[in-house]
Amino acid sequence: MKALLLIDLQIDFLPGGALEVKEGDQVIPIANQLMQHFDLVVATKDWHPPNHGSFAANHPWRKPGQVIDLNGLEQILWNIHCVQNTFGAEFATKLNDSGIHHIIYKGTDAEIDSYSGFHDNGYRKSTGLTEFLKEKGVEEVYIMGLATDFCVKFSVLDAIKEGFRTNVVVDGCRGVNLAADASAKALEEMKAKGARLIQSAEAIS
Numbered sequence: 001m002k003a004l005l006l007i008d009l010q011i012d013f014l015p016g017g018a019l020e021v022k023e024g025d026q027v028i029p030i031a032n033q034l035m036q037h038f039d040l041v042v043a044t045k046d047w048h049p050p051n052h053g054s055f056a057a058n059h060p061w062r063k064p065g066q067v068i069d070l071n072g073l074e075q076i077l078w079n080i081h082c083v084q085n086t087f088g089a090e091f092a093t094k095l096n097d098s099g100i101h102h103i104i105y106k107g108t109d110a111e112i113d114s115y116s117g118f119h120d121n122g123y124r125k126s127t128g129l130t131e132f133l134k135e136k137g138v139e140e141v142y143i144m145g146l147a148t149d150f151c152v153k154f155s156v157l158d159a160i161k162e163g164f165r166t167n168v169v170v171d172g173c174r175g176v177n178l179a180a181d182a183s184a185k186a187l188e189e190m191k192a193k194g195a196r197l198i199q200s201a202e203a204i205s
Protein backbone atom coordinates (compact mmCIF):
# COMPACT_ATOMS: atom_id res chain seq x y z
CA MET A 1 0.00 0.00 0.00
CA LYS A 2 1.22 3.47 -0.96
CA ALA A 3 0.22 6.80 0.53
CA LEU A 4 0.61 10.37 -0.62
CA LEU A 5 1.66 12.79 2.14
CA LEU A 6 0.92 16.47 1.50
CA ILE A 7 2.91 18.68 3.81
CA ASP A 8 1.51 22.02 5.00
CA LEU A 9 -0.29 23.19 1.83
CA GLN A 10 -1.70 26.13 3.77
CA ILE A 11 -2.47 29.72 2.88
CA ASP A 12 0.21 31.20 5.17
CA PHE A 13 2.93 29.37 3.20
CA LEU A 14 1.77 30.66 -0.19
CA PRO A 15 2.92 33.93 -1.81
CA GLY A 16 1.27 36.76 0.14
CA GLY A 17 0.94 34.60 3.27
CA ALA A 18 2.44 35.25 6.70
CA LEU A 19 5.39 32.91 6.10
CA GLU A 20 5.41 32.91 2.35
CA VAL A 21 7.35 30.37 0.37
CA LYS A 22 8.40 31.59 -3.06
CA GLU A 23 6.40 29.79 -5.78
CA GLY A 24 4.58 27.82 -3.07
CA ASP A 25 1.36 28.15 -5.07
CA GLN A 26 2.93 26.26 -7.98
CA VAL A 27 2.82 22.95 -6.13
CA ILE A 28 -0.97 22.98 -5.61
CA PRO A 29 -1.88 21.75 -9.13
CA ILE A 30 0.69 18.97 -8.69
CA ALA A 31 -0.95 17.90 -5.42
CA ASN A 32 -4.37 17.91 -7.10
CA GLN A 33 -3.08 15.75 -9.92
CA LEU A 34 -1.19 13.25 -7.75
CA MET A 35 -4.16 12.75 -5.40
CA GLN A 36 -6.13 11.10 -8.16
CA HIS A 37 -3.55 8.30 -8.34
CA PHE A 38 -3.43 7.36 -4.66
CA ASP A 39 -5.86 5.30 -2.59
CA LEU A 40 -4.71 7.04 0.56
CA VAL A 41 -3.95 10.76 0.83
CA VAL A 42 -2.86 12.27 4.16
CA ALA A 43 -2.28 15.99 4.63
CA THR A 44 -0.49 17.70 7.49
CA LYS A 45 -1.43 21.08 8.87
CA ASP A 46 0.89 23.33 10.83
CA TRP A 47 -1.56 24.24 13.60
CA HIS A 48 -0.21 26.56 16.25
CA PRO A 49 -1.91 28.08 19.30
CA PRO A 50 -1.57 31.91 19.41
CA ASN A 51 1.01 31.66 22.23
CA HIS A 52 3.29 29.31 20.29
CA GLY A 53 6.96 29.50 21.26
CA SER A 54 8.15 29.58 17.62
CA PHE A 55 6.61 33.02 17.07
CA ALA A 56 9.12 35.87 17.47
CA ALA A 57 6.24 38.06 18.65
CA ASN A 58 5.89 35.91 21.77
CA HIS A 59 9.45 36.71 22.93
CA PRO A 60 10.30 40.24 24.05
CA TRP A 61 12.82 41.98 21.75
CA ARG A 62 13.15 38.98 19.43
CA LYS A 63 12.84 39.13 15.66
CA PRO A 64 11.98 36.51 13.03
CA GLY A 65 15.09 34.64 11.90
CA GLN A 66 16.79 34.75 15.31
CA VAL A 67 17.54 31.47 17.07
CA ILE A 68 16.63 30.94 20.72
CA ASP A 69 16.64 28.08 23.20
CA LEU A 70 13.05 26.90 23.56
CA ASN A 71 12.78 24.44 26.44
CA GLY A 72 16.18 22.95 25.66
CA LEU A 73 15.95 22.92 21.86
CA GLU A 74 17.32 25.36 19.30
CA GLN A 75 14.36 27.20 17.78
CA ILE A 76 14.33 29.51 14.77
CA LEU A 77 11.83 32.28 15.37
CA TRP A 78 9.17 32.89 12.73
CA ASN A 79 6.48 35.37 11.89
CA ILE A 80 3.13 34.48 13.40
CA HIS A 81 1.74 31.81 11.04
CA CYS A 82 -0.81 29.00 10.84
CA VAL A 83 -2.67 29.94 14.00
CA GLN A 84 -5.40 27.40 14.76
CA ASN A 85 -8.76 28.21 13.16
CA THR A 86 -7.51 31.28 11.29
CA PHE A 87 -7.66 31.96 7.54
CA GLY A 88 -3.90 31.51 7.10
CA ALA A 89 -4.04 27.99 8.53
CA GLU A 90 -6.61 26.83 5.99
CA PHE A 91 -5.63 24.70 3.04
CA ALA A 92 -4.70 26.56 -0.14
CA THR A 93 -7.97 27.63 -1.72
CA LYS A 94 -7.19 25.78 -4.95
CA LEU A 95 -6.28 22.53 -3.20
CA ASN A 96 -8.85 19.81 -3.85
CA ASP A 97 -9.33 19.01 -0.19
CA SER A 98 -12.15 16.57 -0.93
CA GLY A 99 -9.38 14.21 -2.09
CA ILE A 100 -7.76 14.17 1.38
CA HIS A 101 -8.63 11.19 3.57
CA HIS A 102 -6.93 12.15 6.82
CA ILE A 103 -5.43 15.30 8.37
CA ILE A 104 -2.58 15.36 10.88
CA TYR A 105 -2.31 18.52 13.03
CA LYS A 106 1.17 19.40 14.29
CA GLY A 107 2.85 22.15 16.27
CA THR A 108 -0.16 22.27 18.57
CA ASP A 109 1.90 22.39 21.78
CA ALA A 110 3.05 25.97 22.55
CA GLU A 111 6.20 24.65 24.25
CA ILE A 112 7.70 22.78 21.30
CA ASP A 113 7.72 23.09 17.51
CA SER A 114 7.02 20.26 15.09
CA TYR A 115 8.46 20.47 11.61
CA SER A 116 7.91 16.78 10.94
CA GLY A 117 4.46 15.36 10.38
CA PHE A 118 5.46 12.38 12.54
CA HIS A 119 6.95 13.81 15.76
CA ASP A 120 7.70 17.11 17.46
CA ASN A 121 11.26 18.44 17.14
CA GLY A 122 12.33 16.88 20.45
CA TYR A 123 10.72 13.47 19.76
CA ARG A 124 8.61 13.97 22.87
CA LYS A 125 5.27 13.09 21.28
CA SER A 126 4.07 11.33 18.16
CA THR A 127 1.41 12.96 16.00
CA GLY A 128 -0.10 9.53 15.35
CA LEU A 129 0.91 9.52 11.68
CA THR A 130 3.09 6.38 11.86
CA GLU A 131 0.38 4.46 13.69
CA PHE A 132 -2.26 5.62 11.20
CA LEU A 133 -0.18 4.60 8.16
CA LYS A 134 0.84 1.23 9.62
CA GLU A 135 -2.75 0.45 10.49
CA LYS A 136 -3.68 1.06 6.85
CA GLY A 137 -0.89 -1.25 5.69
CA VAL A 138 1.19 1.51 4.12
CA GLU A 139 4.77 0.52 3.25
CA GLU A 140 5.70 3.28 0.82
CA VAL A 141 5.11 7.03 1.00
CA TYR A 142 5.33 9.81 -1.59
CA ILE A 143 5.96 13.16 0.09
CA MET A 144 5.56 16.68 -1.31
CA GLY A 145 4.70 20.14 -0.05
CA LEU A 146 6.06 23.11 1.87
CA ALA A 147 8.66 23.82 2.83
CA THR A 148 11.46 21.68 1.35
CA ASP A 149 14.06 22.79 3.89
CA PHE A 150 11.86 22.49 7.00
CA CYS A 151 8.66 20.51 7.22
CA VAL A 152 9.20 18.40 4.10
CA LYS A 153 12.77 17.56 5.08
CA PHE A 154 11.97 16.52 8.64
CA SER A 155 8.90 14.56 7.54
CA VAL A 156 10.99 12.69 4.96
CA LEU A 157 13.77 11.88 7.45
CA ASP A 158 11.20 10.60 9.96
CA ALA A 159 9.39 8.54 7.32
CA ILE A 160 12.70 6.79 6.58
CA LYS A 161 13.35 6.24 10.31
CA GLU A 162 9.87 4.79 10.73
CA GLY A 163 10.67 2.22 8.06
CA PHE A 164 8.64 3.50 5.09
CA ARG A 165 10.04 3.35 1.55
CA THR A 166 10.21 7.10 1.00
CA ASN A 167 9.92 9.07 -2.24
CA VAL A 168 10.22 12.85 -2.43
CA VAL A 169 8.28 14.46 -5.28
CA VAL A 170 10.78 17.21 -5.99
CA ASP A 171 8.69 19.35 -8.36
CA GLY A 172 5.95 19.30 -5.71
CA CYS A 173 8.16 21.03 -3.13
CA ARG A 174 9.39 24.59 -2.58
CA GLY A 175 11.65 25.92 0.17
CA VAL A 176 11.98 28.87 2.54
CA ASN A 177 15.70 29.18 1.70
CA LEU A 178 16.95 31.38 4.54
CA ALA A 179 20.25 30.56 2.82
CA ALA A 180 20.02 30.42 -0.98
CA ASP A 181 21.09 26.77 -1.23
CA ALA A 182 19.09 25.43 1.73
CA SER A 183 16.59 23.47 -0.35
CA ALA A 184 19.27 21.90 -2.53
CA LYS A 185 21.19 20.85 0.60
CA ALA A 186 18.02 19.51 2.21
CA LEU A 187 17.29 17.35 -0.85
CA GLU A 188 20.89 16.06 -0.82
CA GLU A 189 20.53 15.10 2.83
CA MET A 190 17.22 13.32 2.23
CA LYS A 191 18.81 11.39 -0.64
CA ALA A 192 21.89 10.50 1.43
CA LYS A 193 19.65 9.14 4.20
CA GLY A 194 17.79 6.89 1.77
CA ALA A 195 14.98 8.87 0.13
CA ARG A 196 14.33 8.45 -3.58
CA LEU A 197 14.06 11.83 -5.34
CA ILE A 198 11.55 11.76 -8.18
CA GLN A 199 9.41 14.03 -10.35
CA SER A 200 5.60 13.96 -10.16
CA ALA A 201 5.38 12.34 -13.60
CA GLU A 202 7.30 9.33 -12.24
CA ALA A 203 4.97 9.08 -9.25
CA ILE A 204 1.97 8.43 -11.47
CA SER A 205 3.53 6.29 -14.21
Ligand code: VGL
Pocket residue numbers: 008013046078115146147148149150151152
Ligand atom coordinates in the same frame (compact mmCIF):
# COMPACT_ATOMS: atom_id res chain seq x y z
C1 VGL B 1 7.28 25.41 8.45
C2 VGL B 1 8.57 26.98 9.50
C3 VGL B 1 7.69 27.04 10.55
C4 VGL B 1 7.08 24.51 7.27
C5 VGL B 1 6.39 25.45 9.50
O1 VGL B 1 5.92 24.12 6.98
O2 VGL B 1 8.08 24.18 6.60
N1 VGL B 1 8.37 26.17 8.47
N2 VGL B 1 6.60 26.27 10.54
Ligand code: ZN
Pocket residue numbers: 046048054081082107
Ligand atom coordinates in the same frame (compact mmCIF):
# COMPACT_ATOMS: atom_id res chain seq x y z
ZN1 ZN C 1 5.11 26.51 12.07
